[in-house]
Amino acid sequence: MNSMQRNMSLTGEPPKDINTTQKIAVLIGIVGLAIILLAGFNIDLPFKEAWFYSALAFITFGILLFAQGAYTNKQEGIKNNGIWFKSISSRGILAWIAGISLTGFYIVLYFYPNLLGLSSDGNNTGIISLFDPLSRILSGNAASQWFVYGTLYTIAIFAFGIKFIYKYRHNKYEQLRTGSVMFFQLGFAFLIPEFMARLNESSDYNLPYYDLKSIWPLNYYLFDEWSVNGLLTSGNVGLAMLIFGVLSIFVISPILTYKYGKRWYCSWVCGCGGLAETAGDSFRQLSSKKMSAWKIERWLIHTVLVFSIVMTTAMIYTYLGSDPNKFWLTKAVFLLSVVVILTLVFAVTMIFRKNELGKDARYGAIGYFVVIGLLLAMYFTGTTTDVFFINSGSLRSAYGLYIGSIFSGVVGTGFYPILGSRVWCRFGCPMAGILGFQQRMFSKFRITTNGGQCISCGNCSTYCEMGIDVRAYAQKGENIVRSSCVGCGICSAVCPRGVLKLENGPLENRIKGNEILLGNDIDLMKYVNRD
């Protein structure tokens, strides 16, 4: 039978191939990676520097050529054709290979940097030594595994950022946002810390590594003793940086989040978000939209948040003194301030937003009392090294290992091709937890739904990297005000009917609870919305 033959034939499948330009591009990129990998086997290359710069150039050029092959000669518009047919973007074999390789890279990076050629005496070998020349130009020091990582990270955001801008060349919001993360990655995360290392050549400075845009608690080591001491022994510059660090969590980010939603940070500034939006863009559709995933998300991210607050408080608590005559900020004063701040936040929320919280108010209260209980326990068990009868250093190490390395790196980025690009941002990032809370409770930001125009097609939900079921709101004519929304704007971009718009507006009626579907007779709407 003819139809049988069709189904048996090898060509009876949707096209999954990439075009010739893209194949060449992949090859060039792989050559670049291969050069770096070869260095890992300590193969002694002549003209090492030339090889190094060509490797970076090959990787960058490969990515850009791939974008050219993908989007040139096409009309401006949404470019999602074939996403679910291609192995790499639909959890196929290529995705698994990529995921396992990335995960392997992160394990080596965090736990076996010696395999990359790291040497404590500064005489690096292998891959790290390949990066020495660039590191010496920037900071004057030999490279570390973090310099290797930072360089590759920055290249990834840059090259894939250009690809993303080209893909969305009809969409100014996406272009500006991507330009912004590229700028902050290159300037704030990559270059400024290297220049700070230059300052340290003078004995007046003892600056720790500090990416100024990385705010506590995402930057969980900012208030570590070595970091704070470093800043305090670096004159006015160091003091200014420490004050900036405190202001950015308590003043700057609440104001910006109130005005623009957490997107100002998560998809315009943050490096984790930057990588997810650029290199991770091909995987955004893989996030789970199930109700069960949402439940896990809420428990997990808030648990990490509680952990990070308690861990940081404990750290600071142990290195503060007890004598108010030496320094005004004593253990007792500090702990009391933390309690007061948390109580204020809790009280203000309960007074002004109890209705919006609904059932979640109970969970919020549990969270609050758990933290307060732990702080009390800290007070009664705390010494200069221990809290809760355990070493505060081990608390900090546990956080650094499980949250900082395994969650945000190995799982968060390594699993891009399997779980989607924002696993860390969605399930783990404590900073996203705080900003999300502000966004949900006190922000002008929302995604407005355009009356009755939704056709429930599901593009918005599918392409939401945070796993928000956007359609569930849009088809009810309800605005989307979710703490996890990072404001990437892709739901609005992929909507074929012009239903979604990210905007900042008055707090009043920001969340419309009713099914305000236009087009119907007003009397009917009265009945539909009756409760």
Add this chain to the structure above:
Amino acid sequence: MLVTLNTTDDPTNQFMEEIVIIGNGISGVTAARHIRKNSDKRITIISSETRHFFSRTALMYIYMGHMKYEHTKPYEDYFWEKNRIDLKFGFVNSVNGKKKELIFSDGSNMFYDKLIIAVGSKSNKFGWPGQDTKGVQGLYSKQDLDNLEKYAPNNKECKRAVIVGGGLIGIELAEMLSTRNIPITFLVREDSFWNGVLPKGESEMLNRHIKKHHIDLRLGANLKEIRADVNGQVMSIVISETEEEIQCNLVGLTAGVTPNIDFLKDSGIDLGRGVKVNRYLETNIKDIYAIGDCAEQLEPMDNRRSIEAVWYTGRMMGETVAQTVCGNKLEYRPGHWFNSAKFFDIEYQTYGWVFSTKKKYEAHFHWKHYDDTKCITIAYHKDNNEFLGINTFGIRMRHEILNRWLTEKRSVDYVVKNLAEANFDPEFYTRFEPEILVAFNRQLVNG
């Protein structure tokens, strides 16, 4: 989330009343959801298309690889059981209104207390020779999509496709096939794309946009016949006007849809092209209602057609009939007309009425951007300048605002001057309101 509410109806009378809905599209599912919201009645939805509700309008994105079938389901599978909505997979062969009984194709039966017919449409076939050949199909159901995947999986199996009928489904099918690089000939009966609905300027802009996507657009071309090869597989088509024969492996029939009501022939239900209903969406037989694409209004409202095969009207009828079924008898009174679509990369929205052939009282203001992907047309009353409707291409508009302006009967001058308020484009997009205002004032000066 749905919450079960206490109804004000007499519980002894209403308790366990069996509501059966034939069809699990947007109309039937909306009706079911709202009946559940307002009552404890037993609800069963019958479908022979898919087990679960999916968004029909999203079928194209499955073929294009933007989404998988699962993504087109607006509710997770647990939703139905949780809300006590029974799903029955089966095909209703006939309806017996006297016995309140449904007979299924497998011979089984089922009784109902109230029946809602929401069976949707099927693709039009106008009796073309060869129209039932293999590889000839419409694009409406999940089965159509499966067939398309079978007959046009790629451009090696399908060397060329011919699409017959220049409407919304035709252009969607063209976009779909073009993503797999299948060469397309697009036969449009009219002398410009969709100009039965769109004014000239807009329709002509779309002609050019279609051609930019390398579609062989044939305007003013009718299908004469479809020819099959020895295997009964489509081989070519012939155009009436030129007798030209075009070799192809797929023919898409997209010349509109018609209510899918053949199974009701002997039911005693009053049928026209669709199931005839009064303003309360009631048929001539007690306790049988019809909604959505398959309902034909006995008295259509203002400028509306008697059959409206549109997503939004289906949804609104579902909301309305749910009220009636739950004891709050309500007329179907849709508000201002609105609709939207996407033509390849150009989004289209419409609010109120803009007619392609102007009514006697109607005047148009038309503005087009020089890049040929954005334009608007505003219809207004010649005598009193009242704003009647707007079409926009490539610019998103705010439904709420335009709906309000229509209700308030604003003047066209007011609308053009305040157009920025109604803009719904993403932030940082280039805005065209000043340019539109200048063009509007120029038109006033030049008449």
